[in-house]
Amino acid sequence: MNSTEQEAVLAVLRDYFDGLHHADVKTLRAIFHRDATLQAPSIRRSREQWLQLVDNRPVPMEEGAAYMYRVLSLEVIGDQAMAKLFCPLSGRCYIDFLGLLKENGQWCIVNKMYADCPVQLMNQ
Numbered sequence: 001m002n003s004t005e006q007e008a009v010l011a012v013l014r015d016y017f018d019g020l021h022h023a024d025v026k027t028l029r030a031i032f033h034r035d036a037t038l039q040a041p042s043i044r045r046s047r048e049q050w051l052q053l054v055d056n057r058p059v060p061m062e063e064g065a066a067y068m069y070r071v072l073s074l075e076v077i078g079d080q081a082m083a084k085l086f087c088p089l090s091g092r093c094y095i096d097f098l099g100l101l102k103e104n105g106q107w108c109i110v111n112k113m114y115a116d117c118p119v120q121l122m123n124q
Contacts (some may be wrong), residue, residue: 005076010074017067020060020089023058031109032109033108033109035047036109036112037111038112039113071084072095082098096112097111
């Protein structure tokens with residue numbers, strides 16, 4: 001794996017964590033492809049539908065939530081990457097799977113799948 005590409009993907013993931021924690025729609029919009037889909041069991045959303053929800057929910061940082069997001073795994077192969085993330089948010093814990101592609105020299109998130117985190121992972 002090219003460490004430069006891995007660092008570039010990690011930078012996008014840090015922006016993702018910061019965007020979630022600060023409910024920063026501008027940052028999140030910049031790292032998600034305009035055609036990205038966000039999916040959870042029985043839920044399908046466009047980027048804009050999801051960003052509207054982010055914009056209208058309480059801001060974790062303002063609620064005093066700890067910044068405990070972390071990368072559980074990351075695989076970068078050529079111009080594609082898959083990240084598995086731990087995202088405690090709004091009193092719940094999520095496991096997010098983000099699919100990223102490098103297009104026009106930029107890494108962006110093209111797909112997000114997420115679901116509540118199994119309890120045993122919360123204590124690791």
